[in-house]
Structure formats: C-alpha cells, structure tokens
Amino acid sequence: MSVQLSYEQFCQRFSTEKECVSALYQLKWPNGFHCPRCQSASYTLISTRRLPLYECRSCLHQTSLISGTVMEGSRTLLQKWFRAIFLIASPSSAINAVKLAEIIEVTYKTAWLILHKLRHAIGHHNANQLLEGIIKINATTYGKPYNPTIFRHPQEHPLLGGASINAQGAITHLKIQQVEERFLAPNSSHVLPAGVAHFQEHYVVPNPVDVVSFTGKRAKLLYQPLIRLCKEAYYWLNDTFHGIGGKHLQAYLHEFCFTVNYALQQQCPFTQLCQLGATTARITYKRLIRKNTASAAKQPLAA
Ligand SMILES: [Zn+2]
Incomplete structure (x- = not known):
C-alpha cells in the first residue's frame, strides 16, 4: 500500500x-x-x-x-x-x-x-535498528531556554543525536535519544563521557567503521547535518504538539526518527507501521502514564 x-x-x-x-x-x-x-x-x-x-x-x-x-x-x-x-x-x-x-x-x-x-x-x-558504518554523535538540547545559563533549566532536555553517514557524506540513519540524569554533570546539560559510551553500547553495532562524537567543549564543533535534523525535530515537536515535556519526549523522538529514516531511504513507512502494529504487544494506558515517572514529573496528557 x-x-x-x-x-x-x-x-x-x-x-x-x-x-x-x-x-x-x-x-x-x-x-x-x-x-x-x-x-x-x-x-x-x-x-x-x-x-x-x-x-x-x-x-x-x-x-x-x-x-x-x-x-x-x-x-x-x-x-x-x-x-x-x-x-x-x-x-x-x-x-x-x-x-x-x-x-x-x-x-x-x-x-x-x-x-x-x-x-x-x-x-x-x-x-533494534542500530547505527553502523561511519557514525557521528552530537550532544544537543531540546527546550533550551531563551537566556541560557550554566545551570540546566527544568525544561531543558539534554539529548544525544547519532547518525550513520554514507560514503558521500549523507546521513542514512538517524537516532535521537534522551540522556539519563546519571550521565549528566550536576545541574548542567553537559553529557559526561559515560553517556556517550552508553549511547554507543545500546544504539551502535559492536564494530562500527568509525565513531566521532562531539560533546562538552567539542560540542561547539557540531556536525552540522546532524544538528540540522535535530533542529527539525524540535520545530516539529513545537509546531505539531506545542512543545513536549520530558516524560513522553522519547516516544515523540522515536516517531520523528522513524519517519525521517524512511524518508532518507526514500521508502514509505506505512506498510512497516502496519506490520509493527499487528505484531507488537500493546502497552496499557496504566503502564503508559506510569512510564518514566522516576525521571520526569507527572504531566497531564499532552497532544
Ligand atoms: Zn492450539
């Protein structure tokens, strides 16, 4: 279809x-x-x-x-x-x-x-879709306050964006993941090296060709094509949902990456999403609203 x-x-x-x-x-x-x-x-x-x-x-x-x-x-x-x-x-x-x-x-x-x-x-x-080949990882933040300080604002959500790059230098696969509190410097959105190691362990194949990460002071070097895609995600979150809090942010980021990855491969995600719907066990409302409550304050249903 x-x-x-x-x-x-x-x-x-x-x-x-x-x-x-x-x-x-x-x-x-x-x-x-x-x-x-x-x-x-x-x-x-x-x-x-x-x-x-x-x-x-x-x-x-x-x-x-x-x-x-x-x-x-x-x-x-x-x-x-x-x-x-x-x-x-x-x-x-x-x-x-x-x-x-x-x-x-x-x-x-x-x-x-x-x-x-x-x-x-x-x-x-x-x-289950891991980054492979040549990989760039960049620290980024969703919900950055208008006047940022060195201290993290409660609505600031540190993220790691990761991308597989092909021989022509184009992104073929995108991942954007929320960074857990334990991988951040105290009161700051600075991602510690352990956070990048955790990202690699969970979202990158065991033997990638090359991995370059930009965090901390090096985050200023920014891998621009990846940062552009992350910014697109933030505009999409704000325009479509009028901003998203920390509790369900990852679910929305998953949706964004899913549709972007299919677009990058010039494929249509409809059939895949139908298959996923037909073969993935449901999550109950109870579990859904409890999800991640340890790391984020309870919020009302967001659009
Ligand atoms: Zn039977």
Whole structure:
C-alpha cells in the first residue's frame, strides 16, 4: 500500500471493517493462521463477535484477531486504527491527538492512546535498528531556554543525536535519544563521557567503521547535518504538539526518527507501521502514564 494515496483515496480503499479485518489477518499471519499456544494451523472461525475469533481445533484455545497486537483490548473500529496509521506514516506527518480525534471521530483520550500505542511499537522497532558504518554523535538540547545559563533549566532536555553517514557524506540513519540524569554533570546539560559510551553500547553495532562524537567543549564543533535534523525535530515537536515535556519526549523522538529514516531511504513507512502494529504487544494506558515517572514529573496528557 503506497502512502502516496490521498487520505480520501485511502479511506475508499479500506471503506469497510471487513476489508480491514482481512488486511490485519494478512499482517498478523502472513503464512496463514497458527495457534499461539500449540502452533496448530487448523481453526474454527467464530463470527458472532465484532471481530472474528479463531478457535484452535487441536487445543481449543481462542485467539482474537487483535490479541498480541497494539490494538488488543481496543473497542475502536479497525478502520479508525488504519486511518491513524496512514496519517502518522504520511510524509511530513504533523498529526497530534486533537487533529486525529477530529479526523477519525474519536474522543481526545482515544486518539491520544492510539498515537502513543503506535509510538510504543515504533520505539520497539527503533531499538533494534542500530547505527553502523561511519557514525557521528552530537550532544544537543531540546527546550533550551531563551537566556541560557550554566545551570540546566527544568525544561531543558539534554539529548544525544547519532547518525550513520554514507560514503558521500549523507546521513542514512538517524537516532535521537534522551540522556539519563546519571550521565549528566550536576545541574548542567553537559553529557559526561559515560553517556556517550552508553549511547554507543545500546544504539551502535559492536564494530562500527568509525565513531566521532562531539560533546562538552567539542560540542561547539557540531556536525552540522546532524544538528540540522535535530533542529527539525524540535520545530516539529513545537509546531505539531506545542512543545513536549520530558516524560513522553522519547516516544515523540522515536516517531520523528522513524519517519525521517524512511524518508532518507526514500521508502514509505506505512506498510512497516502496519506490520509493527499487528505484531507488537500493546502497552496499557496504566503502564503508559506510569512510564518514566522516576525521571520526569507527572504531566497531564499532552497532544
Ligand atoms: Zn492450539
């Protein structure tokens, strides 16, 4: 499915819940049904519910089409989920919960949850995509105050941007990660060498060709193409969501990097995002609002 379709064309393509059921079945079981408990391929279809149930003929275990997906437990129509995926995966995606609620006609809370559940799946995917080859790492900050001082402002979020660079010097893969408090100098946004080491350990392949990092005083040397992409992320955060606090910042950065990485590879992220949605276990609302509370103050739902 090409994301080059307009939203209206997309809605026509998936105009019924039945079409979405069939698409989700293909994404969930591309090689045909298999029971999650005993792997048997034979089932009895139970069609008395809103969504089909598949009862394994060997062990009688019943599986819903949405169990084991980000949609598990959701009462929202699949059509609306597909539309949300289309909108988030569209080039220059600028969809926030307020807009999504209006377009797909759900409550603000449902729209906020759908977006965050999809970001959760994206975060899982991004964690497995490591930087490789020639790599640049640059310290940067989101939410820098107008008059910065040597002390860190509470809304200042130190980040590390990392990029794989090809032989022509162009960025092919971007990562932007929040830096944990333990990797910062006291009261400052200065990233300690241990923070860069942690970044390399978690987000870079074990044997990269070359890694150059710019932090501390060297951050002034800045690798400009990477800094430009980080600035784009900050404009996107501010323009689309009117600024984001620390608690969910990483989820939004994941979304930004996901769409940028597909654009850099001149690919469309729609199919990938559908697959991620169909194969990533959901995150519950409870877990979502508890997430990272140790490192950030509780905040109301942000767009
Ligand atoms: Zn079974």
